[in-house]
Amino acid sequence: MKSELFYSIVMMALGGLLIYLAIKKKMEPTLLLPMGFGAILVNIPNSTIASSGILAWLYNFGIADHEVFPLLLFIGIGAMIDFGPLLSKPWLLLIGIVSQGGIFITMLIASLFFPINDAASIGIIGAADGPTAIFVSMKLQSAFIAPILIVAYSYMALVPIIQPVVLRAMTTRKEREIEMHYSSKGVSTRVRILFPIIITIISGLIAPESIALVGMLMFGNLLRECQVLGQLQRAAENILSPLISLLLGLAIAPKLNGPEILRIETLMIMGFGLLAFIFDTVCGVFFLKIVNIFLKKKINPLIGGAGISAFPMSSRVVEKVGLEANKQNHLLYYALGANVSGQIASVIAGGLLLHFLL
Secondary structure (H helix, E strand, C coil): CHHHHHHHHHHHHHHHHHHHHHHCCCCCHHHHHHHHHHHHHHHCCCCCHHHHCHHHHHHHHHHHCCCHHHHHHHHHHHHHCCCHHHHHCCCHHHHHHHCCHHHHHHHHHHCCCCCHHHHHHHHHHHHCCHHHHHHHHHHCCCCCHHHHHHHHHHHHHCHHHHHHHHHHHHCCHHHHCCCCCCCCCCCCHHHHHHHHHHHHHHHHHHCHHHHHHHHHHHHHHHHHHCCCCHHHHHHHHHHHHHHHHHHHHHHCHHHCCHHHHCCHHHHHHHHHHHHHHHHHHHHHHHHHHHHHHCCCCCCCHHHHHHHCCCCCHHHHHHHHHHHHHCCCCCCHHHHHHHHHHHHHHHHHHHHHHHHHHC
């Protein structure tokens, strides 16, 4: 009885902390605010809302049975993404692909301590892509869905704090000062429309298990680029995305109970999640440092740090760190191209994990 009361008090305090971070620090408020309030709801002594109330229904319908919420959320994300910088500089796609290396490195290390399905679910945290982390961990039936979700979204919110440290550690000032002058060719409407269709087909052939996530992401982008459904595109971006994030935060609440969260494995997941996040950033930067060995005109390796899926936060971080070293250095458009390629690559990486492990 005392242990149950202890769990309740600690988890309600954790819920209060999440609400504080959402309101005061503005860290992913559309998700952390409902998640924090949900944690309080389900941990009130004798509360049945997690087992038979609205939160239980939201969890079963939106996450456990059909993964509806992550898929709908990807429509909204796709509607807000401009693939123009990537289409103008297709080589940036390589950064997104290489930057997913941290997922697989972390999975291999975590597999020494966790079953492979859990290790893969922990590794996907490195992509800084909450919906993909939910989708993969649910499909793989991980025993740590709630901790993985909390850690994944926490690190997404901490991108502006963690990434600058890694980027400065991985590069010299001389490298950060490399100027990149962006000149883009116009991308036709036809190419913009064909791109999401072609990516969906290719992704389905490479990683069939990724087709649901990639398909919803690219459908959202097609809404944006078709230019005949502007009202729906704006609704997907400005209404659907925040609304689904809010429902997702409430839906995960039934898993925010003391015995499931307050265990040593949660601390380990936090450590491995941070490791995956750092490795993903390092892989992108290191890739460009290697490429620069063979190039006469050097590429600023900071751009490699935007290859993770935290769009557009990671792009802004790269721009800020670049400007610190050289006031004339504007890396934003290159970083945006790498960032959206990371969005695509992280989903395909999740699909590959499902393909090999299911």
